[in-house]
Amino acid sequence: MRKKYNFSLKVFSEKMHMSALIPDRCSAIVRTSFGSVGIAVEHETITAIRIFPDLFVEKKATDALSAEAVRQIRGYLDHPGACLDLPVTMPGREIHRRVWRELMSIPCGEIRTYGELGNLLHLSPGVICRACEENPLSLYIPSHRVIAITGPRGPVGEGDPSSARLRMKRWLLKHEGFLYG
Known part of the structure; x- marks a missing residue:
């Protein structure tokens, strides 16, 4: 069962967010075809999983929990239906944690729009977008499954198509079977 998280009551400021998620502060880094995935561990809990698009480095795990996170992330990269089952801390504002809990219920291979989630949670699409941008646990909280709008060719309205983040x-949506080609 995946319910191994601790919702921290402290405010997760942008400064803390960025300092906790730089490659030098990662306990391990997994190299992927789209970049790298960094893992941060504090007090025997995962505090951050961040995707670094277009950064192709690897860092060996410095502890057992990081090694387990690496194993599970590689499992997800091999089998997109695999769910990360790790002890995590989800800091942040309550409104963002509410959005993140909802994101965790989106099944692999499915998407929601910012508007759909906004209607469901009675929040503006902008709040949903900010919660996705401030997600400290990429892949664990699948914010990549939230898109601006859908069109006949899939997700559109996500910004510059040449950006590494897009x-x-x-890549993740194609990996999970939502996008083809």
Whole structure:
């Protein structure tokens, strides 16, 4: 069962967010075809999983929990239906944690729009977008499954198609079977 998280009551400021998620502070880094995935561990809990698009480095795990996170992330990369089952801390504002809990219920291979989630949670699409942008646990909280709008060719309205972040998001959606080609 995946319910191994601790919702921290402290406010997760942008400064803390960025300092906790730089490659030098990662306990391990997994190299992927779209970049790298960094893992941060504190007090025997995962505090951050961040995707670094277009950064192709690897860092060996410094502890057992990081090694387990690496194993599970590689499992997801091999089998997109695999769910990460790790002890995590989800800091942040309550409104963002509410959005993140909802994101965790989106099945692999499915998407929601910012508007759909906004209607469901009675929040503006902008709040949903900010919660996705401030997600400290990429892949564990699948914010890549939230898109602006859908069109006949799949997700559109996500910004510059040449951006590394959008390429990574499209790679993940294709990996999970939502996008084809």
